[in-house]
Amino acid sequence: MTEHPSTNRLSAQELHDIDAYWRAANYLTIGQIYLLDNPLLREPLRLEHVKPRLLGHWGTSPGLSFIYAHLNRAIRQRDANVIYVCGPGHGGPAMVANTYLEGTYSETNPDIALGEAGMKKLFRQFSFPGGIPSHAAPDVPGSIHEGGELGYALSHAYGAAFDNPDLVVACVVGDGEAETGPLATSWHSNKFLNPALDGAVLPILHLNGYKIANPTILARIPEEELSALFIGYGYEPLFVEGDDPALMHERMAVVLDDALDRIKAIQDAARSGAKTAQPRPKWPMIVLRSPKGWTGPKEVDGLKTEGFWRAHQVPLSGLAENPEHLRMLEEWMRSYRPQELFDAAGAPVAAIRATAPQGDRRMSSNPHANGGLLRRSLELPGLDEHAVRVERPGGVKAESTRVMGGFLRDVMTLNRAARNFRIVGPDETASNRWQDVFEVTERAWMEEILPEDVHLAREGRVMEILSEHTCQGWLEGYLLTGRHGFFSCYEAFTHIVDSMFNQHAKWLDACRKLAWRRPIASLNYLLSSHVWQQEHNGFSHQDPGFIDVALNKKADVVRVYLPADANSLLCVTDHVLRTWNRINVIVAGKANSWQWLSIDEAKVHCGAGIGIWEWASTDGGAEPDVVMACAGDVPTLETLAAVQILRRHIPDLKVRVVNIVDLMTLQPKEHHPHGLSDREFDALFTRDKPVIFAYHGYPWTIHRLTYRRTNHENIHVRGYNEEGTTTTPFDMTVLNGLDRYHLVLGVLDRIPEPAGAHIQLRQAMEGKLIEHGAYIRKHGQDMPEILGWKWER
Known part of the structure; x- marks a missing residue:
């Protein structure tokens, strides 16, 4: 004592x-x-x-x-x-x-x-x-x-x-x-x-x-x-x-x-x-x-x-x-x-x-306890200078979250003097491909620094501790006192802060009813190393359910974004850093993957939050025979691969591809500010045609968002069904029926054709699934046609 x-x-x-x-x-x-x-x-x-x-x-x-x-x-x-x-x-x-x-x-x-x-x-x-x-x-x-x-x-x-x-x-x-x-x-x-x-x-x-x-x-x-x-x-x-x-x-x-x-x-x-x-x-x-x-x-x-x-x-x-x-x-x-x-x-x-x-020296009147009084907008870099050059869909590969990391590096640089932006995460900044931020700052560290250590400094502005609770608590305190930040985490383990997420969402909702509470910067999550890219770590690391936790909160507070490529992710990142009094959940992969949209196309697409990809569709703007919907980077890839198979084998089939970035657009407009009206929804998904929906997370989430829509009974969702293990990336999609072959079979099951039509294609798809299973067990990696797949018109 x-x-x-x-x-x-x-x-x-x-x-x-x-x-x-x-x-x-x-x-x-x-x-x-x-x-x-x-x-x-x-x-x-x-x-x-x-x-x-x-x-x-x-x-x-x-x-x-x-x-x-x-x-x-x-x-x-x-x-x-x-x-x-x-x-x-x-x-x-x-x-x-x-x-x-x-x-x-x-x-x-x-x-x-x-x-x-x-x-x-x-x-x-x-x-x-x-x-x-x-x-x-x-x-x-x-x-x-x-x-x-x-x-x-x-x-x-x-x-x-x-x-x-x-x-x-x-x-x-x-x-x-x-x-x-x-x-x-x-x-x-x-x-x-x-x-x-x-x-x-x-x-x-x-x-x-x-x-x-x-x-x-x-x-x-x-x-x-x-x-x-x-x-x-x-x-x-x-x-x-x-x-x-x-x-x-x-x-x-x-x-x-x-x-x-x-x-x-x-x-x-x-x-x-x-x-x-x-x-x-x-x-x-x-x-x-x-x-x-x-x-x-x-x-x-x-x-x-x-x-x-x-x-x-x-x-x-x-x-x-x-x-x-x-x-x-x-x-x-x-x-x-x-x-x-x-x-x-x-x-x-x-x-x-x-x-x-x-006055303001009273603890109950201190501006830091009403952080919106002190909040100043971030200086943000231009999107074009960070964009991936996409001259045609599927013509180049990039690591989406690494591109995002370069953008955040420049956010850190532009706001260095203001000292009002920090990144937090549980030892995963580099793992989630944000390592470019270390060009301008280091990890905060007040203990001894050894000669062999890298990216540690007393003045570091990246905060890493292997406690999701502490990371979230730090960021909430930082935001509540008027600053900005980002939380990067493996998707499966963001669940650790489910309850903290709930508490912060309730806090923001209550603040909206208090005129004297000034808006604070939004709590922004990147959920990476996601369910479809955790084949190497196995079942324990495969869980996309944090999205469902987010969707339980009030519409005015929560946003969920599923950008399909790097340029879409850039647009979403720029957007969320400009928002306030929200919780923004972004789910994006870190793997080197095909890119679909130019930056100008991504700006338009992300501004709407949902849209028809005409370059991938075959309906020519007319009423389609089937709608292929996708939300998430891997579901988008598998949908496009399925469309390519259908185009090759059933050239007369009119296919419409609808990509969703902003998940909340699926809700009715009266339930969410970003929601589509029934008329807008029907214009995209039709009133009576089959919809094969490839979704990043649990399938019932899409049904929950769309159950009041006219065509809901024709919406057939494929997503994560709690099937996982240590396997190959493509096998993860096969285990859950999200792969291109199952998507094609889903179309064949629902398009109005005479009995026995396209039997050869059906057998080919079933054969591919058998071939895939045998191949990965023999060679330990996906088939060459999967690894070498490219988008072709």
Whole structure:
């Protein structure tokens, strides 16, 4: 345990004022959980003053407000630039209480003014129909982290600190949250924080001892072990422990000042160019050990409550059935002496208001916590200079994601001075062919760099750690504080952040309803090394289902793009980097593959999101006999190969090829902004002709998007059917019926021809499938006609 001087740095008046502020925040927190009326207890508390359903979490709230009060004092004295990340999101009423005391809540919600009437509305709305959620949701000014799902607070905090050299992110980590895997890994984020260029994160581990109904691990292990754990993580832990409010105020003031002094010393040394013995500093962190439900009822019905898990949610329940609980609630609330805290009009007294910082120095009003205020558009390179030269479809090969990497290299270069663009990913930047970015930046790395190491640097702007959770958390924090970025990941393992994706999508959806929340840059994913290019790694790496996770979210938030070649991928990349308040999912392969569209053609095609490829079609603009639809690079290749076979063997068959880049165009226009009207859909897919649809992912996804369309019963989808193994690339398509031979057979099954027609072609296709299976088992690679296939008219 680190020793600290016991000298009290605060005057008696300062301590009194901080305590008054803290009591006021606690009072407002309890009021939100319990009261409908009589907010200042100016008459005896009656049952009709209490909410019929008691929802909320008291246990963590007093500790959160205690920290908030002390940060306010430090901000005022130092003119510090600080935001507050509340890991224990259940402490939402505490966060609302503090923003109300600072005045920010009333500024964003003018109907909830500082006064008795406003306080009544504040209380009534919490966890109440038509009101606000119980967490530190977007409704709470100053929040960039809801905490509805635990584990992501610290990675969000570090993401906010990157490239924000003047910002201190105070991140409260609950001891229950500290048991999650994502949080445990995110402690290592300090290995990526550059004190010369980035801001600082001050982690505050809030040990109140209990989760919902159990003790927490970190609260029960010996203090020496706890200290050793965080020293091992690379921190300097500073402890504040106790339950006596007066002593705890003194201790917290001393330790907080000590921590902020250490942060300043680390940054000053790094920014002065002074050499240090270790490349990475030992950043301070605070361990606050206080009772769960601090200052609440000691016992309820003879059972321990304060300092125990029973304080987690609502300590006093069943008030209608138990008048004694109603009496205890009134006694508890009056113990904070509200008559001293609020004036005759019901507003916080001047001394309490004076303890909060002013203007944008208030944590609830800091622009970094409303990052859209700071967001500036990226400088983007021209598309033509990066385009693959395609003089005719299928005349040249390229690695699509490598072309994208060259584009992102120039994005990094053009925005070098602004320092507002980063790339994150789990050790896969080069694997996914973005290695060209290393021409202008390196991977961020604050540990020792060996002579043989490559692409590691203290100033690197590529962030790699083998934790998808941490990567996503970093990027979310970076975006939420006004910057831009891209997340590259193997398609199958993007599932690891399914839940984080859900939380961010919900956050964006909620923000759309809040006029004061300014739009932030979109969260952009590249899903590469995808299902059809993981034949070498096998079944465990073959899963295109992240698309389906994305499609579960609201249409206003999510976009899914499946560009078929490099120039289409360039157009999509340029587009998504210009968007805001969205989640853009791009699925693209890295293999050297045929290119179909010139850059000018790709611009038009991607602008529409869907279209007929007339150069591949044989319908001559007339009504086709069959529509061959495709979405994704490999499905497009197999569709074109199938069309070539059909053209050769059934030259009179009128085939229309429809390629889809923007998957959301398949939805009805009333369901998605990019959706096609029924008339537009019918013009592409006809009203009654068979549609053979080759799709990148699970077939039922297409049926889900199109089930209301006129011609849905004629749409026959081939995609990934959960068949995979370590095999050849083409065999992956054969296993799932997505290959050219199965596509041709699908056409033959559905075109209106006399029985027995085209029997020779059918037998040829079936024979090819048998030949393919025998060949790969003998030679270990695909047949020459597959490897050497070219598009021919």
